[in-house]
Amino acid sequence: MGRLNRIIPVYKPIGPSTFDLIRIFKKITKFEGKIGHGGTLDPFACGVVLLLLNKATERFEEIKNWEKEYTAGIRLGAESSTGDITGEIKILRDDNLPPPGMKSIGEALKLFVGEIEQRIPPYSAAKFQGTPLYKLARKGIEIxxxxxxxIFNIELLYYRYPVLAIRVFCSGGVYIRQLAQDIARDLKTDGFLYFLQRERVGEYTIKDCLHIQDFDKITIQ
Structure with missing residues (x-):
């Protein structure tokens, strides 16, 4: 694939959207060709985003299904209106229920390994009759x-109630925000995703990524 028809792995920091990242890339590099992405990351998330230049955009349907790896932080014993750190947070208090133990955590994680039927979260870009679900959710309509x-594997990285950190190896299309909520519910509580980093997309890892401050060093013309 020529230099003008390439995949560029970029590290998206917390804050900008994937489309902000594309705009920044085009402004700094002066790239005037066709540009797309291999899968978005929410503004609160960070990690690997693949920028697709020119003919590489034609591979989107293939690339979006590549295996992915995430590090996720889950806050148990609380709920968020959006399922993540950006929503309205409510701390739940139930002194009658002890925090989940390590055995319960391990058993819960195993339940979500394999092929599963996953609910599509209301605050997502998935569409219903042509309208993104998040736009309907903002109007109080949940579909x-x-x-x-x-999900190929889930590794427990850290647990000290109410914080649970996991590493997820999965196919494309998995909603980690929904996975966090589902794990919490299996533990007889609520929870939300407070941190998310995409570590890998296919063979591209964070180590391969170009950072925003390095955009002016890339030669693509």
Whole structure:
């Protein structure tokens, strides 16, 4: 694939959207060709985003299904209106229920490994009759949709109530925000995703990524 038809792995920091990242890239590099992405990351998330230049955009349907790896932080014992750190947070208090133990955590994580039917979260870009679900959710309309996804493995990285950190190896299309909520509910509580970093997309890892401050050093013309 020529230099003008390439995949560029970029590290998206917390804050900008994937489309902000594309605009910044075009402004700094003066790239005037066709540009797309291999899968978005929410503004509160960070990690690997693949920028697709020119003919590489034609591979989107292939690339979006590549295996992905995430590090996720889950806050148990609380709920968020959006399922993540950006929503309205409510701390739940139930002194009658002890915090989940390590055995319960391990058993809960195993339940979500394999091919599962995953609810599509209301605050997502998935569409219903042509309208993104997040736009409907903002109007108080929640549409129940689900799809089959594959989770290859979930590793426990850290647990000290109320904080749970995991590493997820999965197919494309998995909603980590929804996974966080589902794990919490299996533990008989609520929870939300407070941190998310995409570590890998296919063979591209964070180590391969170009950072925003390095955009002016790349030669693509």
């Amino acid at each position: 129940e949709k689900s799809k089959k996804v594959k």
